Amino acid sequence: MTRGPLRFGLSLDPDVSAPLIRAAQEADRFGLDLLGVRDRPFRRDTADALTLLAAVLAGTSRIRALPVVACLPLRPPAALAKAIATMDRLSGGRVELGLGAGMSPDGIEAYGGPRLGAAAARRALEEAVQIIRLHWSDQNGLRFQGEHYRFAAAQAGPVPVHQIGIWLGVTGPRGLDLAGRVADGWIAPSSLVPPKRLADGQRRLDDAALRAGRDPGEIRRVYVLEGSLDASDSRGFLHGPPRQWIYELTELAIGHGVDSFLFAGDPEQLPVFALEVVPAVREQVTRERAGALQA
Known part of the structure; x- marks a missing residue:
């Protein structure tokens, strides 16, 4: 399975006690492509994701940034569209939009947002995509x-400087149907979508896209790597030394069609990920793709 060029990045948990801007600047300096910021406004001691994204874009020069994913029930879509478009214009086109229906109904309700059932939350998500695209139109x-x-x-x-991708953070079958119909990308966390579920999700996404008359190959596949990089022996998927990560990420790219990876482990392990794992995965994927074309 071959898709577009690989992208690698960092997913930040916006803990206000952490050196967030420094981590973003390191990701930029290491040559990573993407910087994601998790958006859980209802959690105490967390920075506001959109404010942090704006600060990150001001403090970096090339890396692209996005919420992973914006919590729709607490982010009115028209206001969110305006904020994201403004950041895109001010940064010279370095913003994408990850969008989700909200992971914590209790937290959302406690923070003043609506408590919606699964079906209603999906309908709200689809409406939000329509409104955001209208807002970005001419x-x-x-x-x-x-x-x-x-x-x-x-x-x-x-209007944004570039055509901003709307990447949906969904995990259930009907959410994947929605992403296949309307989204520019799918964001999947490894803790909720391990490789076995990832394969099923990819098929569901592709089938929904084809039914909607879309090319599945144009939908970006973003995998959030919730693991740990260390020198010890393997302790399971995405928990082990760099050589294990190189093998697993290569398999995810070649075997599962993942084209974007966001490292969500300990930021102290970012240099190993960016300087050891990423170049090796790029090289191995290029080699295997070339071999498949020659076979």
Whole structure:
């Protein structure tokens, strides 16, 4: 299974006591492609994800940034669209959007957001994608009337510098159907979507895209690597030394079609990931893809 060029990045937990900007600048300096910030506004002692993203973009020069993933129930879609587009313009087109229906109904409700069932949350997510794309369009006289959201504006905008991808953080079968129909990418955490489930999810995503008349190859596949990198023996998937990670990430890219990886382990292990694992995976994937073309 061959897809587009590989991207590698860091996923930050926005703990206010951690050196967040320094970690982002290290990821930028190491040549990583993506910087994700987890968005859980209801958790105490966490920085606001959008504010942190803006600071990260101001303090870096090349890395692309995104929320992984924006908590929709606490982020009204029109306001979120404006914030993301503004960051994209100010950064010269270095922003993408990860979007999700919210992982903690209790936390969302405690923070003033709505408590929705699974089906309603999916409908709200689909409506949000429509509103955000309307907001980023160059149309005038915009109106949207949905079950969960309403939107009206004489003019759209601001329009982003580049076509921002909307990557959905979903894990269930119906969420994958939605992503296949409307999203530019799928974000899957390794703790909830291990390799066996990843294969099933990829098939579901591809089938939904084909039914919608879309090319599945145009949907980015982002895998959040929730593990640990150390020199000890293997303790299971994504828990072991660099050579194990090189093998597993190569298999995820070649065998499962993953094209983007976000390291969500200890930031102190970032140099090993960026300087040892990433170059080796790029080299191995290039070699295996070339061999497959020649076979």
